[in-house]
Amino acid sequence: MLNALAPMAAVLIFLLMFILIILDRWPHHRVTLCCGLATLLLVFGVMMDDGGEAIIRTLNLRSLVHPEFWIASKESAESAAGINWSTILFIAGMMVMVEGMADAGFFQWLCLRLAKWVKYMASKIFLVFMFISAILAMFIDSITVILFLAAVTVELGKTLKFNPVPVILAEIFCANLGGSATMCGDPPNIIIGTSLHLTFADFLLNTGLIALICLFVTIIYFWLCFGKELKEAEKQEIDLNSLPEPSTVIKNKTSFGASVAIFFLAVVMLITHAQTGLTVAFIGVFIALLTLLCAGRKAPELLKKVDINTLLFFIGLFVVVSGLEETGVLEVIAHFIGDVSGGNIVLVIVIILWVSAIASAFVDNIPFSATMIPIIQTLSATQGIPIHTLAWTLSIGTDIGGSATPIGASANVVGTAVAIKNGYPVGWGKYCKACVPATIIVLLLSTAIILLRYVVLGG
Amino acid sequence: MEKDDQQLIITISREFGSGGKEIAQILGEKYGIPVYEKNILSQLGIRTQEDMDEFRVLDETPRWLIASRTVRGLTNSNEEMLAAMQFQFLKDEANAGHSFIVLGHCAEEILKDHEALITIFVSADKEFKIPRIMKEHHLNEKEATKMMKRHNKNRKQYHNYYCKNAWGDSRYYDMCLKSSALGTQKTAALIDDFVRMRTEEKA
Numbered sequence: 087m088l089n090a091l092a093p094m095a096a097v098l099i100f101l102l103m104f105i106l107i108i109l110d111r112w113p114h115h116r117v118t119l120c121c122g123l124a125t126l127l128l129v130f131g132v133m134m135d136d137g138g139e140a141i142i143r144t145l146n147l148r149s150l151v152h153p154e155f156w157i158a159s160k161e162s163a164e165s166a167a168g169i170n171w172s173t174i175l176f177i178a179g180m181m182v183m184v185e186g187m188a189d190a191g192f193f194q195w196l197c198l199r200l201a202k203w204v205k206y207m208a209s210k211i212f213l214v215f216m217f218i219s220a221i222l223a224m225f226i227d228s229i230t231v232i233l234f235l236a237a238v239t240v241e242l243g244k245t246l247k248f249n250p251v252p253v254i255l256a257e258i259f260c261a262n263l264g265g266s267a268t269m270c271g272d273p274p275n276i277i278i279g280t281s282l283h284l285t286f287a288d289f290l291l292n293t294g295l296i297a298l299i300c301l302f303v304t305i306i307y308f309w310l311c312f313g314k315e316l317k318e319a320e321k322q323e324i325d326l327n328s329l330p331e332p333s334t335v336i337k338n339k340t341s342f343g344a345s346v347a348i349f350f351l352a353v354v355m356l357i358t359h360a361q362t363g364l365t366v367a368f369i370g371v372f373i374a375l376l377t378l379l380c381a382g383r384k385a386p387e388l389l390k391k392v393d394i395n396t397l398l399f400f401i402g403l404f405v406v407v408s409g410l411e412e413t414g415v416l417e418v419i420a421h422f423i424g425d426v427s428g429g430n431i432v433l434v435i436v437i438i439l440w441v442s443a444i445a446s447a448f449v450d451n452i453p454f455s456a457t458m459i460p461i462i463q464t465l466s467a468t469q470g471i472p473i474h475t476l477a478w479t480l481s482i483g484t485d486i487g488g489s490a491t492p493i494g495a496s497a498n499v500v501g502t503a504v505a506i507k508n509g510y511p512v513g514w515g516k517y518c519k520a521c522v523p524a525t526i527i528v529l530l531l532s533t534a535i536i537l538l539r540y541v542v543l544g545g
Numbered sequence: 546m547e548k549d550d551q552q553l554i555i556t557i558s559r560e561f562g563s564g565g566k567e568i569a570q571i572l573g574e575k576y577g578i579p580v581y582e583k584n585i586l587s588q589l590g591i592r593t594q595e596d597m598d599e600f601r602v603l604d605e606t607p608r609w610l611i612a613s614r615t616v617r618g619l620t621n622s623n624e625e626m627l628a629a630m631q632f633q634f635l636k637d638e639a640n641a642g643h644s645f646i647v648l649g650h651c652a653e654e655i656l657k658d659h660e661a662l663i664t665i666f667v668s669a670d671k672e673f674k675i676p677r678i679m680k681e682h683h684l685n686e687k688e689a690t691k692m693m694k695r696h697n698k699n700r701k702q703y704h705n706y707y708c709k710n711a712w713g714d715s716r717y718y719d720m721c722l723k724s725s726a727l728g729t730q731k732t733a734a735l736i737d738d739f740v741r742m743r744t745e746e747k748a
Binding site for chain 2: 109111393396496499500509510511512513514
């Protein structure tokens with residue numbers, strides 16, 4: 087009797103979690119952890135009669151001591167169920183590295199160096215910052231990228247007398263696009279990649295190619311929207327003396343050099359991880375340890391800055407999603423999508439891409455993608471559609487869709503928050519007027535590329 | 546502005562239509578101190594008229610929870626960010642030793658640690674408020690009632706989102722009174738007496 091109620095309870099807990107996240111009244115990590123605990127106790131502990139097997143599978147602690155978790159072999163077959171510790175360790179490692187880079191003044195230096203390089207011309211800063219936003223977001227979490235880019239943009243806007251809001255909106259869009267290009271660019275991609283055992287190169291050659299084409303279209307779009315306004319701003323008289331020299335923001339040259347070297351090492355390790363066999367969990371832990379070692383006495387300070395709440399958010403989230411998976415709810419949804427599409431691959435791609443995009447525009451794309459992974463796995467198994475095609479579709483849908491509204495992705499929240507904090511209000515109207523058409527254009531283009539490459543040309 | 550010899554900060558929380566603004570202006574003129582309400586916006590360094598108009602609509606409005614998110618302690622709620630900027634301005638003014646009167650804006654809680662603070666809540670009977678709203682906004686009775694309810698709901702939600710104490714709860718104000726009992730002029734005079742006695746007592 088109780089066993090039959092388990093799927094319903096799992097769905098209710100999941101919906102409650104989503105509603106509480108949307109309401110944003112309580113810290114998100116507390117919401118997911120409480121809902122995760124409810125899933126463990128109520129759904130797995132009380133309702134499911136399996137001797138605690140579901141709890142063990144969900145906590146997934148055994149994977150941590152498995153050699154395959156750290157160094158993968160070609161026959162690697164790690165379970166994708168339960169808490170995705172690879173994602174959590176990798177994100178934690180990258181957080182430590184990014185904190186080290188920020189502490190050394192890397193991001194501010196880079197932004198100011200680029201602004202100086204284009205002779206502080208507003209329209210050129212606009213173009214260069216869009217590019218750098220996309221490139222940095224390929225390797226570093228987009229929140230950090232936008233946090234620094236937006237802050238420097240506001241400062242440059244004040245001195246160079248241009249409106250920083252269009253530049254920040256374009257940076258946000260390009261950061262989300264850049265994030266979709268690689269496995270480590272955006273949390274949904276890390277979850278998709280680690281769950282489906284995809285490599286950095288897999289992402290780069292698939293979503294990376296789509297992102298590159300879309301980036302050029304995006305830059306043209308934003309240039310047509312705001313280029314004239316920024317060109318006009320260049321005609322004003324400005325005082326460049328109040329701008330700091332790029333080199334002055336470097337606090338310590340040794341730690342600056344070390345943090346840049348660690349960053350490049352991380353990039354090399356990620357690009358070559360399919361050849362070396364090192365998993366993203368290993369890379370994350372290794373890079374974090376290296377950063378802490380180089381930081382010396384500053385290491386505890388760096389660790390304190392790591393956003394532990396985000397990691398706790400992921401743990402809770404994975405448990406709640408496991409509740410849906412273990413009780414068979416996600417399988418039912420997958421079969422429903424399969425029935426609606428009648429097994430037609432074109433329809434499945436269109437549904438996954440656009441539903442993911444629309445959902446991600448309004449709800450956090452991290453829980454959404456975590457929920458969708460078991461669904462696309464079932465769809466692939468039952469409908470005979472290549473799992474990789476569905477993975478790229480899901481990745482592009484969630485990453486790009488998140489750009490449409492001010493709440494769709496974390497980078498949007500941070501970028502608009504920086505603008506508002508500095509006295510530049512960015513409401514839904516202003517944001518969506520610029521970003522909704524861009525999102526639709528990029529989604530249409532992505533749909534066309536995916537269908538052409540994976541359906542018409544067969545991959 | 547230089548530091549005032551004997552600092553005086555009066556916060557007036559008020560029901561819509563109760564004449565709180567009028568009372569604040571009478572007291573402001575009497576003491577020769579600024580009255581802050583929507584005009585705080587002009588003190589925040591907002592650059593363009595377009596941005597100013599956008600912020601004006603959001604002044605003292607509650608945060609619409611589903612329209613914004615918080616990431617790493619940063620929120621993109623225009624309402625919440627504006628409130629934070631206004632709270633900071635009030636704190637800076639109070640810390641600089643300036644005297645002023647402030648209408649609403651959670652000031653009684655934001656400035657609660659200041660010795661010079663006097664907190665007032667002004668309510669009024671419906672029969673007093675509705676004709677005032679009708680006259681000021683050129684509305685009929687039904688529209689005025691609707692407007693009053695909407696504004697009071699917004700003020701309450703706004704206040705209770707940022708403050709631990711409930712809006713209009715007499716335990717958290719030095720003085721709660723109904724402006725309809727004496728009219729706005731005499732209510733201002735009554736508050737003036739109270740202010741005088743309080744400042745004499747402190748002196």
